[in-house]
Amino acid sequence: xxxxxxxxxxxxxxxxxxxxxxxxxxxxxxxxxxxxxxxxxxxxxxxxxxxxxxxxxxxxxxxxxxxxxxxxxxxxxxxxxxxxxxxxxxxxxxxxxxxxxxxxxxxxxxxxxxxxxxxxxxxxxxxxxxxxxxxxxxxxxxxxxxxxxxxxxxxxxxxxxxxxxxxxxxxxxxxxxxxxxxxxxxxxxxxxxx
Amino acid sequence: xxxxxxxxxxxxxxxxxxxxxxxxxxxxxxxxxxxxxxxxxxxxxxxxxxxxxxxxxxxxxxxxxxxxxxxxxxxxxxxxxxxxxxxxxxxxxxxxxxxxxxxxxxxxxxxxxxxxxxxxxxxxxxxxxxxxxxxxxxxxxxxxxxxxxxxxxxxxxxxxxxxxxxxxxxxxxxxxxxxxxxxxxxxxxxxxxx
DNA sequence: CCGTCTTCTTAACAAATGTCAACCAACTGT
DNA sequence: ACAGTTGGTTGACATTTGTTAAGAAGACGG
Numbered sequence: 001x002x003x004x005x006x007x008x009x010x011x012x013x014x015x016x017x018x019x020x021x022x023x024x025x026x027x028x029x030x031x032x033x034x035x036x037x038x039x040x041x042x043x044x045x046x047x048x049x050x051x052x053x054x055x056x057x058x059x060x061x062x063x064x065x066x067x068x069x070x071x072x073x074x075x076x077x078x079x080x081x082x083x084x085x086x087x088x089x090x091x092x093x094x095x096x097x098x099x100x101x102x103x104x105x106x107x108x109x110x111x112x113x114x115x116x117x118x119x120x121x122x123x124x125x126x127x128x129x130x131x132x133x134x135x136x137x138x139x140x141x142x143x144x145x146x147x148x149x150x151x152x153x154x155x156x157x158x159x160x161x162x163x164x165x166x167x168x169x170x171x172x173x174x175x176x177x178x179x180x181x182x183x184x185x186x187x188x189x190x191x192x193x194x
Numbered sequence: 195x196x197x198x199x200x201x202x203x204x205x206x207x208x209x210x211x212x213x214x215x216x217x218x219x220x221x222x223x224x225x226x227x228x229x230x231x232x233x234x235x236x237x238x239x240x241x242x243x244x245x246x247x248x249x250x251x252x253x254x255x256x257x258x259x260x261x262x263x264x265x266x267x268x269x270x271x272x273x274x275x276x277x278x279x280x281x282x283x284x285x286x287x288x289x290x291x292x293x294x295x296x297x298x299x300x301x302x303x304x305x306x307x308x309x310x311x312x313x314x315x316x317x318x319x320x321x322x323x324x325x326x327x328x329x330x331x332x333x334x335x336x337x338x339x340x341x342x343x344x345x346x347x348x349x350x351x352x353x354x355x356x357x358x359x360x361x362x363x364x365x366x367x368x369x370x371x372x373x374x375x376x377x378x379x380x381x382x383x384x385x386x387x388x
Numbered sequence: 389c390c391g392t393c394t395t396c397t398t399a400a401c402a403a404a405t406g407t408c409a410a411c412c413a414a415c416t417g418t
Numbered sequence: 419a420c421a422g423t424t425g426g427t428t429g430a431c432a433t434t435t436g437t438t439a440a441g442a443a444g445a446c447g448g
Binding site: 185 | 394395396397
């Protein structure tokens with residue numbers, strides 16, 4: 001299993017990590033592959049791991065009255081998890097599935113708690129991850145409240161171009177809170193301004 | 195300054211905190227009062243403190259083209275801050291102002307970093323706070339994407355009753371992403387179901 | 389190479405939500 | 419007690435967004 005990417009990720013977030021820390025950490029990793037369409041997490045299941053994405057693209061999504069509503073897309077060199085479920089060890093409200101073939105490096109809840117106990121450097125890491133995720137999701141909330149659908153689409157283009165390139169439009173539509181038809185009209189309007 | 199409430203708060207989040215830890219922490223607190231309408235944080239300012247609310251009620255809000263859009267309400271026995279600004283020490287995108295007369299216990303960024311360095315127990319605390327905030331804000335994002343305005347209002351009634359009781363309706367309206375007029379109609383519909 | 393999915397687009401129409409303006413009730417300070 | 423302010427409601431109307439249905443373009447497996 002290739003650990004270069006994930007090591008770089010940790011080194012960036014906690015530069016004080018020593019070789020011994022890294023070994024304590026990496027010995028607990030589990031490798032996993034997902035085919036396109038496979039689920040990492042299902043609604044109702046308790047999320048037992050966080051997954052670093054070596055390769056591929058996944059989405060978080062809700063199934064409401066037969067309709068899928070995407071709440072996020074994550075690709076290489078980031079962690080993905082139904083993190084609320086992971087943290088509280090209660091059933092996940094959302095699904096996570098692979099939009100592309102994926103290679104994941106998993107770390108279990110028990111191992112993470114163990115690391116927290118044995119070494120404060122991992123507390124720091126856990127804190128920074130949570131802080132980062134907080135900033136990400138609160139900016140998404142802000143966008144939903146303060147921007148029009150068209151502006152939200154523009155902000156995806158600007159700040160998450162990989163989503164435009166790799167995610168089907170009807171999923172992006174639900175992510176910005178509109179229907180696929182409406183997004184199609186917005187795109188038409190943008191491409192041929194008056 | 196009354197520290198009973200904030201001490202209880204810390205003890206709940208980190209039961210392993212010792213008396214010496216508490217003293218290291220509480221010696222850094224600063225007390226502050228806010229009158230109704232006063233600002234704790236202004237758009238563009240860097241947030242230098244986190245504030246524990248001993249008494250009162252504050253809101254986070256954006257000013258967009260002359261219109262206020264509220265993103266959250268926080269009352270007694272919780273922390274409030276423009277946390278993204280605090281964490282990154284960059285200008286805040288949002289305002290925070292007092293909806294009632296407030297008593298706050300403040301902790302500065304520098305003191306917090308100092309505490310993180312000197313004692314891992316505060317890292318744990320910081321991590322749990324960030325995790326908690328992440329869960330809160332991501333559930334708000336989910337509500338915005340998956341619920342109708344009426345359902346969002348119902349969920350405020352159910353899960354944040356203090357908001358219904360203590361926050362003006364036109365602010366609640368922006369919080370759930372609709373106009374005050376529309377909220378008024380929703381309330382009428384709810385109160386006299388067909 | 390063919391059919392079948394999947395995804396995207398378009399149009400007509402319907403429903404939800406916003407805008408504007410007026411009015412009312414409650415509260416506030418003098 | 420009064421005038422001003424704030425917050426809430428209502429109605430008519432405009433705009434935005436959703437719904438439904440149909441069709442087109444491209445991807446993909448057999």
